[in-house]
Amino acid sequence: MALISPSRRLRRTPFSDGVEAAGVKAYTVYNRMLLPTVFDSVEADYRHLKQHVQVWDVACERQVELRGPDAGRLMQMLTPRDLRGMTAGQCFYVPIVDETGGMLNDPVAVKLSDDRWWISIADSDLLLWVKGIANGWRLDVLVDEPDVSPLAIQGPRADDLMARVFGEDVRKIRFFRFGIFQFEGRDMVIARSGYSKQGGYEIYLEGGDLGMPLWNRLFEAGEDLQVRAGCPNLIERIEGGLLSYGNDMTDDNTPHECGLGKFCNTHTAIGCIGRDALLRVAKEGPVQQIRPIAIDGDAVPGCDRPWPVFANGKRAGQVTSAAWSPDFETNVSIGMIRMTHWDAGTKLEVETPDGMRTATVRDTFWI
Amino acid sequence: MALISPSRRLRRTPFSDGVEAAGVKAYTVYNRMLLPTVFDSVEADYRHLKQHVQVWDVACERQVELRGPDAGRLMQMLTPRDLRGMTAGQCFYVPIVDETGGMLNDPVAVKLSDDRWWISIADSDLLLWVKGIANGWRLDVLVDEPDVSPLAIQGPRADDLMARVFGEDVRKIRFFRFGIFQFEGRDMVIARSGYSKQGGYEIYLEGGDLGMPLWNRLFEAGEDLQVRAGCPNLIERIEGGLLSYGNDMTDDNTPHECGLGKFCNTHTAIGCIGRDALLRVAKEGPVQQIRPIAIDGDAVPGCDRPWPVFANGKRAGQVTSAAWSPDFETNVSIGMIRMTHWDAGTKLEVETPDGMRTATVRDTFWI
Numbered sequence: 001m002a003l004i005s006p007s008r009r010l011r012r013t014p015f016s017d018g019v020e021a022a023g024v025k026a027y028t029v030y031n032r033m034l035l036p037t038v039f040d041s042v043e044a045d046y047r048h049l050k051q052h053v054q055v056w057d058v059a060c061e062r063q064v065e066l067r068g069p070d071a072g073r074l075m076q077m078l079t080p081r082d083l084r085g086m087t088a089g090q091c092f093y094v095p096i097v098d099e100t101g102g103m104l105n106d107p108v109a110v111k112l113s114d115d116r117w118w119i120s121i122a123d124s125d126l127l128l129w130v131k132g133i134a135n136g137w138r139l140d141v142l143v144d145e146p147d148v149s150p151l152a153i154q155g156p157r158a159d160d161l162m163a164r165v166f167g168e169d170v171r172k173i174r175f176f177r178f179g180i181f182q183f184e185g186r187d188m189v190i191a192r193s194g195y196s197k198q199g200g201y202e203i204y205l206e207g208g209d210l211g212m213p214l215w216n217r218l219f220e221a222g223e224d225l226q227v228r229a230g231c232p233n234l235i236e237r238i239e240g241g242l243l244s245y246g247n248d249m250t251d252d253n254t255p256h257e258c259g260l261g262k263f264c265n266t267h268t269a270i271g272c273i274g275r276d277a278l279l280r281v282a283k284e285g286p287v288q289q290i291r292p293i294a295i296d297g298d299a300v301p302g303c304d305r306p307w308p309v310f311a312n313g314k315r316a317g318q319v320t321s322a323a324w325s326p327d328f329e330t331n332v333s334i335g336m337i338r339m340t341h342w343d344a345g346t347k348l349e350v351e352t353p354d355g356m357r358t359a360t361v362r363d364t365f366w367i
Numbered sequence: 368m369a370l371i372s373p374s375r376r377l378r379r380t381p382f383s384d385g386v387e388a389a390g391v392k393a394y395t396v397y398n399r400m401l402l403p404t405v406f407d408s409v410e411a412d413y414r415h416l417k418q419h420v421q422v423w424d425v426a427c428e429r430q431v432e433l434r435g436p437d438a439g440r441l442m443q444m445l446t447p448r449d450l451r452g453m454t455a456g457q458c459f460y461v462p463i464v465d466e467t468g469g470m471l472n473d474p475v476a477v478k479l480s481d482d483r484w485w486i487s488i489a490d491s492d493l494l495l496w497v498k499g500i501a502n503g504w505r506l507d508v509l510v511d512e513p514d515v516s517p518l519a520i521q522g523p524r525a526d527d528l529m530a531r532v533f534g535e536d537v538r539k540i541r542f543f544r545f546g547i548f549q550f551e552g553r554d555m556v557i558a559r560s561g562y563s564k565q566g567g568y569e570i571y572l573e574g575g576d577l578g579m580p581l582w583n584r585l586f587e588a589g590e591d592l593q594v595r596a597g598c599p600n601l602i603e604r605i606e607g608g609l610l611s612y613g614n615d616m617t618d619d620n621t622p623h624e625c626g627l628g629k630f631c632n633t634h635t636a637i638g639c640i641g642r643d644a645l646l647r648v649a650k651e652g653p654v655q656q657i658r659p660i661a662i663d664g665d666a667v668p669g670c671d672r673p674w675p676v677f678a679n680g681k682r683a684g685q686v687t688s689a690a691w692s693p694d695f696e697t698n699v700s701i702g703m704i705r706m707t708h709w710d711a712g713t714k715l716e717v718e719t720p721d722g723m724r725t726a727t728v729r730d731t732f733w734i
Contacts, residue, residue, distance in 0.1 A: 003393040004371040005404040006671035008687050009490060009613030010395065026370040028377065029396035032490065032613060037372040099502055104495065123376060123399065125492035128471065129499045135466055135640065136503010246376030246399060273502065304373035320375050 001026070010034055013059035014149050014211020018219075022229035030060035030123045036231040043326060046235045049198055050327075053157035054230025055218050058195070058202070059149035059211075064107075064119040064127045068141035071115045073271065074134055078119075079109070080255065080272045082265035088113050091176040091191050095255035095263055096126060097274035101281065102251040103258060104129055106243065108193060110178065110204070118189075118204070120150065122245035133273070149211060151203045153218065157225045158200035164221040166190065170201070183217075184210055195232045197240035197367050235323045238332045241292060241365030248290060248320045248334045254278060256286040257336065288317060288338045292362040293348065295331035299324035300352050309335055309359070310349045316341040319350050319359075328366050337361065368393070377401055380426030381516050381578020385586075389596035397427035397490045403598040410693060413602045416565055417694075420524035421597025422585050425562070425569070426516035426578075431474075431486040431494045435508035438482045440638065441501055445486075446476070447622065447639045449632035455480050458543040458558050462622035462630055463493060464641035468648065469618040470625060471496055473610065475560060477545065477571070485556075485571070487517065489612035500640070516578065518570045520585065524592045525567035531588040533557065537568070550584075551577055562599045564607035564734050602690045605699045608659060608732030615657060615687045615701045621645060623653040624703065655684060655705045659729040660715065662698035666691035667719050675718045676702055676726070683708040686717050686726075695733050704728065 004010070004027050011033040013019075019036050026038040036057060039045055048054065066074055076083050079094040080101075086092055088111050096105040096119075105126045110118040119126065131143045153162055162170045166181045170190060173179050178191035189204040205211060219227055243249060249258045255278070256264065266275055266282040293309075306318040322333035333350075341348065344363035349356050371377070371394050378400040380386075386403050393405040403424060406412055415421065433441055443450050446461040453459055455478050463472040463486075472493045477485040486493060498510045520529055529537045533548045537557060540546050545558035556571040572581060586594055610616060616625045622645070623631065633642055633649040660676075673685040682705075689700035700717075708715060711730035716723050 001370040001373065002391055003368040003405075005393045005395045006368065006669050007395060007611075007614055008670065008672055009611065010671075012672055024369055026372045028372045028374060029399075030376075032396075038370075098498060125495055128492055128496035131465060132496045132499020133503050136500050136505075138503075244374075244376065247374055302373050303375065304377075305375055305379055 013057055014205065014208035015057040015059060015151060015215050017212055018215040019057050019229060024229070031062045031121065031125070033060035033062070035060045036229070037234075039229055039231065042234055042323070045230055046233045046326070048226075048228055049155050049196060049230055049233055049236055051156065052226040052228065053153060053155035053161045053222060054228050055215065056152035056154060056230050056232065058152045058232070061120045061150045063146055063148045063204070064121060064130050065144055065146045066117045066119070066130070066141055068115055070139040070141040071117050074130070074139050074141050075109060075117050076269065076271045077133060077137070077273050078130065080264040080266050080269045080275060080278055082268045083109070084268075086111050089177055089179070091178060091193055093263060095258070095260045097255065097272070097278065098129070098251065099273050099277060101254045101274040101277035103245070103249050103253050103255060104251055106245050106249070106258070106260070110189065110191065112189070118148065124245065147207055149205045149208060151205055151214065152194045152200060153203070154194045154196045154200035154230065155198045161218065161222040161225055161227060162201055165217055173201070183214060186210065195242055196236055197242070198236070234321070235325055235332065238321050238323055238334055239325055239328065239366040241334070243290065243334065244321060248336070253336070254281050254286060256281050257289055259290045288336050289342055291335055291337045291342050292365045293319060293333045293335045293337070293350070293359050294362055295319070295322060295333050295350050295352075295357050295359040297331070297357050300331045300357070301354060308351045309337065310351065311341045311346070316348060325366065332366055333359075380424055381572065381575035382424040382426060382518060382582050384579055385582040386424050386596060391596070398429045398488065398492070400427035400429070402427045403596070404601075406596055406598065409601055409690070412597055413600045413693070415593075415595055416522050416563060416597055416600055416603055418523065419593040419595065420520060420522035420528045420589060421595050422582065423519040423521060423597050423599065425519045425599070428487045428517045430513055430515045430571070431488060431497050432511055432513045433484045433486070433497070433508055435482055437506040437508040438484050441497070441506050441508050442476060442484050443636065443638045444500060444504070444640050445497065447631040447633050447636045447642060447645055449635045450476070453478050456544055456546070458545060458560055460630060462625070462627045464622065464639070464645065465618065466640050466644060468621045468641040468644035470612070470616050470620050470622060471618055473612050473616070473625070473627070477556065477558065479556070485515065491612065514574055516572045516575060518572055518581065519561045519567060520570070521561045521563045521567035521597065522565045525565070528585065528589040528592055528594060529568050532584055540568070550581060553577065562609055563603055564609070565603070601688070602692055602699065605688050605690055605701055606692055606695065606733040608701070610657065610701065611688060615703070620703070621648050621653060623648050624656055626657045655703050656709055658702050658704045658709050659732045660686060660700045660702045660704070660717070660726050661729055662686070662689060662700050662717050662724050662726040664698070664724050667698045667724070668721060670700075676704065677716045677718070678708045678713070683715060692733065699733055700726075
């Protein structure tokens with residue numbers, strides 16, 4: 001692996017000093033910001049995540065803030081998910097699509113109030129799309145990137161750690177809901193959410209100055225819980241079927257291809273820019289779709305480009321994320337597979353850099 | 368320095384195999400694509416660039432293509448530079464601004480014909496802004512990212528190398544003009560441009576399949592010219608005053624702050640979205656501006672965050688790019704300095720990670 005060259009353009013976060021002190025070994029770049037990928041090793045990080053509790057610098061989940069009388073209207077223009085039933089205090093996973101129904105991002109929308117929303121984004125400059133739409137449609141709304149940096153607390157002991165720092169009430173937050181809690185006298189949005197299947201929270205830190213005080217407080221409070229610095233874990237997220245925008249899907253894909261049809265209410269999401277384009281695909285279904293695929297053999301190398309997938313010598317799709325799973329003793333992977341070959345149990349061949357491997361389509365992800 | 372974790376999301380380019388074979392040591396990520404930063408060492412790469420010729424994988428300069436009857440109108444909406452005099456075959460450096468006059472990108476616009484343009488972008492997803500504007504204003508134009516990957520040939524021997532591959536006529540291309548040349552029977556746009564002050568070309572490769580054949584042909588043809596794989600060089604680009612979007616400027620800055628006022632025709636660029644916001648700053652001038660700053664002492668460490676600049680203990684601005692220049696035997700740097708302290712010769716203090724350094728504002732960049 002090559003080194004990463006530091007520059008201001010690859011933005012540091014309010015937690016970077018803590019991440020470095022914890023011995024980060026590798027990064028990726030996400031929304032032009034540093035996102036740690038390895039502390040001990042991907043496998044050791046994975047073991048720890050499933051047993052204890054970790055603190056993740058996910059400040060790279062930048063926020064797009066919508067504020068003003070047209071905020072709700074604009075939010076609905078962005079997504080085919082019907083937002084009419086959403087109340088303040090809720091978080092919704094929302095596919096964002098362009099006028100062709102192509103995915104531009106798959107963020108979490110946080111409804112702070114009727115006229116104030118945050119969109120907690122995956123890896124694309126969604127701010128520019130939202131600003132362009134707001135400008136072109138002359139909406140009465142302010143759109144910008146506020147000084148908000150999420151910190152995730154993930155793992156089976158997340159509740160215990162959070163209760164020590166924010167009080168017992170934090171345990172009562174329901175899944176994909178948020179509450180307002182105090183830290184150093186300042187309000188913080190805390191949601192039960194996060195990019196793992198181990199449970200936990202995301203703290204939306206407003207104001208970078210409190211980054212290291214918050215980081216340090218969590219580590220002091222969690223010493224006997226074996227709290228550690230962590231990060232989204234490649235193995236665990238594939239096992240859990242957590243998609244990664246830019247890896248498993250791009251703007252070439254519709255939400256339905258990504259298995260996100262259940263978040264699309266194409267009949268009722270009036271105003272959604274991509275609605276017309278999605279009506280037909282919603283009715284007839286996509287011709288390719290995301291599938292969990294078990295790849296046989298030893299640990300596969302890192303998947304840094306789409307791996308072609310074949311069936312009887314004919315192209316059947318591609319794999320875009322893959323890793324060896326110690327717990328399931330197979331290579332877990334995520335692929336986009338054509339409908340002719342997407343049924344569970346279908347035997348495939350995956351062209352990895354190490355050569356062709358046999359593989360099988362699964363019914364469900366691993367956890 | 369930490370490692371960079373490979374993934375599909377950090378896109379490879381049609382030239383990546385060549386870059387790896389040439390022994391790339393470090394990368395940055397630019398437009399969600401790998402951009403090499405070091406081959407031998409930053410200083411050895413710099414020496415070679417100034418004496419010989421290098422081939423740079425700058426596929427990360429992604430293109431935004433505008434096609435259709437409203438392409439010209441849309442292009443003018445994006446920039447305060449008056450494009451009326453621009454003819455097909457020309458390249459224009461164009462600040463792109465939002466409705467507040469904030470810089471969204473500083474690309475090169477390539478006019479292929481009246482109804483077809485490429486925007487060769489710096490590091491932001493400008494595609495999303497342009498698509499949003501086109502949608503909201505209901506323009507009759509197609510906007511997408513074509514399969515075009517620029518390859519730069521830079522250095523004093525660039526003309527000789529290019530003439531061997533594309534014929535003598537390539538020497539006649541004037542600065543910031545382009546011509547159409549053949550390679551393997553396919554048309555290629557070749558412009559006299561590039562992100563160095565050593566002279567050279569950018570080949571806009573259409574179709575990734577010809578990436579390695581083109582790369583290999585250039586290396587075969589240039590063996591006795593000591594051709595080498597290279598990349599934009601930190602030292603050389605600071606010496607030459609080549610700004611880097613995301614490093615030296617962000618969407619907080621106006622073009623005038625970036626010293627790009629000469630590319631803003633706010634009176635005549637009718638239709639530019641940020642025109643109203645820029646009229647006043649164009650008249651009165653900015654209160655801070657980009658300046659070349661010589662920083663005293665030994666080689667400074669890498670500048671991975673803004674370094675505060677002071678004058679008599681009062682904040683006067685910040686430095687955002689810095690490197691030791693072997694040729695000028697000083698630390699060359701780029702800063703954004705308040706008007707009270709931006710005159711050439713002004714003495715400043717720069718707070719580097721190694722401690723406070725004395726520094727001086729210069730009249731001009733080094734080359």
